[in-house]
Structures are given as C-alpha cells and as structure tokens.
Amino acid sequence: xxxxxxxxxxxxxxxxxxxxxxxxxxDVRGIDNLSTxxxxxxxxxxxxxxxxxxxxxxxxGMKSACEGIDFILxxxxxxxxxxxxxxxxxxxxxxxxxxxxLLLAARDAKVRRIVYAxxxxxxxxxxxxxxxxxxxxxxxxxxxxxxxACEYYIQAFYRTYGLEGIxxxxxxxxxxxxxxxxxxxxxxxxxxxxxxxxxxPTIFGDGLTSRDFNFVDNAVxxxxxxxxxxxSVATGRVFNIGTGRSHTLNxxxxxxxxxxxxxxxxxxxxxxxxxxxxxxxxxxxASKELGYHPKAHFHEGLQKTVAWYLAExxxxxxxxL
Numbered sequence: 001x002x003x004x005x006x007x008x009x010x011x012x013x014x015x016x017x018x019x020x021x022x023x024x025x026x027d028v029r030g031i032d033n034l035s036t037x038x039x040x041x042x043x044x045x046x047x048x049x050x051x052x053x054x055x056x057x058x059x060x061g062m063k064s065a066c067e068g069i070d071f072i073l074x075x076x077x078x079x080x081x082x083x084x085x086x087x088x089x090x091x092x093x094x095x096x097x098x099x100x101x102l103l104l105a106a107r108d109a110k111v112r113r114i115v116y117a118x119x120x121x122x123x124x125x126x127x128x129x130x131x132x133x134x135x136x137x138x139x140x141x142x143x144x145x146x147x148x149a150c151e152y153y154i155q156a157f158y159r160t161y162g163l164e165g166i167x168x169x170x171x172x173x174x175x176x177x178x179x180x181x182x183x184x185x186x187x188x189x190x191x192x193x194x195x196x197x198x199x200x201p202t203i204f205g206d207g208l209t210s211r212d213f214n215f216v217d218n219a220v221x222x223x224x225x226x227x228x229x230x231x232s233v234a235t236g237r238v239f240n241i242g243t244g245r246s247h248t249l250n251x252x253x254x255x256x257x258x259x260x261x262x263x264x265x266x267x268x269x270x271x272x273x274x275x276x277x278x279x280x281x282x283x284x285x286a287s288k289e290l291g292y293h294p295k296a297h298f299h300e301g302l303q304k305t306v307a308w309y310l311a312e313x314x315x316x317x318x319x320x321l
Contacts, residue, residue: 001193002227003027004113005069007056008076008139009049009193012039013117017073017223029067032076041177045140049140062105063256071227072106074099077147081274082158086141095146096153103157113234116154116225119147120171120212120240120279129246130282131170132210133238138285139256141274155236164224164234167220171281175216175301176308179210188213188302191253192309195262205271212242215301218294225268229254233289242281243294255299259306277320 008014009030014037015252021028022045030042033055042051054061056076069217077095084091099116123131124138139145154165172186180189193279196199222241225310226234253266286292296304 002025002070003026003068004029005065005072006030007072007074008032008037009051010034010039010041011075012041012175012179012254013216013219014073014075015041015177016175017075017220018049019045020049020220023054029062029065029069029204036078036179036305045153045161055094056101057093058123059101059105063108065106065180066109066111069109070104070112071115072111072225073223073227073253074102074114075117077117079119079143081141081143082272082314084146085274088142091142092146095236099150100153103153107161107163111163113166113227114292115223116150116165116167118151118167118171118238119144120168120242120281122148122151123276123277123279125130129278130244131240131281133137133240133285136242137302140276151236151238157249158236159235164231165236166229167236167238168226168241168286169281170219171212171214171240171279173216173219175275175305178185178216178305180257180309183233187249188252188256188305189300189309190209192260192306195256196309196313200264200267201253202267202269203249203253204269205249207253207266207268208248209271209275210246210280211277212244212246212279213252213298213301214242214281214294215296215298217296217301218243218292219311221295222286222290222292225292229290239286239290239292240283241292242283243297244281244283246278246280247298247299252302255302256306259303282315300315 010032049238
C-alpha cells in the first residue's frame with residue numbers, strides 16, 4: 001500500500017479521491033484550509049485519514065505534510081475563472097505561490113511523484129476542436145495563466161531536481177459533493193440545486209456554449225493511473241482528462257430539468273468575462289499512455305449526480321424533523 005497526500009482533500013474532487021483510496025486500503029493524509037471545501041465531504045472516513053487544516057502558503061506545514069509521502073495528488077486551488085478576474089492577486093497567491101511551496105517541500109521530502117490538477121482553460125478560446133496537448137496555450141483569464149504556470153513549474157522541477165510529475169488538464173469535472181452555494185460553483189451543481197428549490201437558473205450567454213463535462217469518477221481514475229504510469233511518462237508531461245464529447249449549456253439545463261420535472265425556461269444573462277466558447281478534449285494521449293478510459297459519460301454521470309443531491313436534500317429534511 002502507498003502513502004498519499006491529497007491537497008484540497010475537503011473539496012469534491014479531493015474528497016472523492018480520499019474515499020476511493022481509503023476503500024483500497026492506502027494510507028491517506030490530507031490538507032485543506034477549508035476556504036471552499038467542507039469536512040462534511042469526509043464523513044465516514046474522517047477517522048481513517050490524517051487530516052491537517054492548513055493552506056498551501058504554510059511553508060513549515062507543507063514540509064511536515066510531505067514527510068513520508070509516496071504520491072501527492074495536488075487538487076487544491078481557488079478554482080474559478082470569475083474569481084480570478086475579480087481578485088487576481090488572491091488567486092495568484094493560492095495557485096502559484098502555494099504550488100511552489102508544495103513542490104519545494106515535495107522535493108526536499110523525496111516524494112516519488114506529484115499528480116497535478118491542471119486545467120483545460122490553458123487552451124483559451126482557440127477554434128480548433130478537440131483540444132490537443134501539443135497546441136500552444138492561449139489563456140484568457142488570470143486563473144488559466146496560474147494553472148498553466150504551475151504546469152511549467154512541475155516540468156521545471158523534473159528537469160532541475162528529478163521530481164516526477166504529471167499534469168492532468170481537467171475538462172469541467174462534475175459530480176456528488178460539488179459545492180453549489182457559491183457564485184463560483186460549477187454549473188451542474190448550481191442548476192441542480194436551484195431547480196430542486198424551485199428557482200430558475202441563469203445561463204450566461206445564449207446557451208450554445210459547450211463543454212466536455214466529465215464525471216468525477218473519471219478524474220479519480222486518471223489520478224490513480226497517473227501514479228502508476230512508467231517513470232518515462234512522469235516527466236512533467238500534460239494529459240487531457242475529459243470524455244471526448246461536449247454538451248451545450250442548453251442541453252445541460254434541459255437534461256437536469258427533465259430529471260427533476262422542472263418546467264420553467266432558463267433566464268439568459270450576459271456572457272462572463274474570461275469564459276471560453278467551446279471546449280472539447282482529445283483524450284488519445286491519456287488513453288494510450290495512461291490507460292485512461294472514461295468510466296461514466298455525461299448522461300450516466302448526471303443521473304448519479306442529481307440522485308445524490310436529491311438524497312442529500314432528503315437527509316437534511318429528515319434531520320430537521
């Protein structure tokens with residue numbers, strides 16, 4: 001069994017990774033400053049993991065957290081384009097400065113490998129579809145710049161210090177435990193919870209914006225495969241993690257509405273600054289070199305996600321009786 005450190009462990013991707021690794025019998029340590037994550041996401045495994053509440057900017061804390069670790073699954077970030085546009089400095093400090101602190105601590109602790117949650121936002125709004133890893137980056141937002149810069153740091157730490165690293169460019173991950181109560185929440189979480197409350201969501205733009213929506217179980221699979229990949233692959237290289245299929249926001253809205261029996265048409269608002277028009281992943285490299293194949297596609301993942309939010313609503317209602 002291996003020893004894993006998950007940054008952002010109380011977030012929805014980090015917590016899903018934690019549940020999976022605990023089920024597999026691994027030793028799991030996790031850090032989170034709880035600025036966006038929730039300890040509720042760790043219910044059922046809280047006593048089976050080594051959790052430390054801290055941020056990536058805690059230099060001494062990072063050194064301690066990395067001691068004795070085999071693999072780091074680096075999920076922690078202020079993961080929002082709108083937030084980075086509104087407050088680029090705070091995002092920079094969390095996403096770039098924090099990642100550098102982690103890399104230095106990992107290097108000194110002789111961690112075997114770091115798997116980094118990179119972002120498809122690095123491609124920007126280039127018209128070529130699907131997005132391929134060898135395309136030149138064209139980031140539109142401070143967040144995209146920050147995530148791309150961290151990829152370069154991971155590549156540099158391999159070339160300079162020999163620290164193995166793999167960058168997984170996520171394409172719009174969604175699933176259970178994703179927060180829905182923030183202006184920066186994922187669209188599927190927000191649409192679902194608003195419709196459940198009888199509220200009509202707003203689609204920014206004309207609704208024809210499309211994304212490669214990827215169920216969280218696929219991201220978990222990609223992270224674990226990246227840990228097991230040959231060392232020749234773990235040289236700071238980049239891999240798209242999506243499904244190879246895209247869906248418009250109008251389609252997302254209609255599918256969730258159908259599952260919930262919600263009949264109101266969406267509101268439409270202005271396009272948000274920094275948003276890209278279309279995003280679709282070419283996953284051939286990840287398939288060939290990591291053995292990555294999506295376990296659940298859009299409609300199956302959406303059914304599981306909506307069912308989870310409904311179950312959570314029922315649990316909260318029962319607890320108030």
